[in-house]
Amino acid sequence: MKGDRVEIVVDAGDTTRTYEVVASRAGRRVETAVRRGVVEVSEVTRNGSVVRTARFMATRVLALVEQPVPREDLSERPLGEDPKA
Numbered sequence: 001m002k003g004d005r006v007e008i009v010v011d012a013g014d015t016t017r018t019y020e021v022v023a024s025r026a027g028r029r030v031e032t033a034v035r036r037g038v039v040e041v042s043e044v045t046r047n048g049s050v051v052r053t054a055r056f057m058a059t060r061v062l063a064l065v066e067q068p069v070p071r072e073d074l075s076e077r078p079l080g081e082d083p084k085a
């Protein structure tokens with residue numbers, strides 16, 4: 001969903017660096033994967049095409065914080081109530 005974001009804090013030797021990957025448009029999402037010692041964070045479209053990817057060595061990643069946009073839970077809404085009202 002637009003606005004979803006992932007913050008990555010990386011050890012850069014004598015300091016830390018923070019990177020952020022954000023779902024910048026409607027219908028896009030942010031996916032994370034850890035494969036073969038590499039942390040990969042990608043912005044993906046609805047049909048699964050990767051827009052951009054950030055890759056980091058897993059041994060250097062200090063924190064990976066996923067921050068989803070709050071979503072309205074449709075199951076808690078009274079019947080007949082308009083979601084856009």
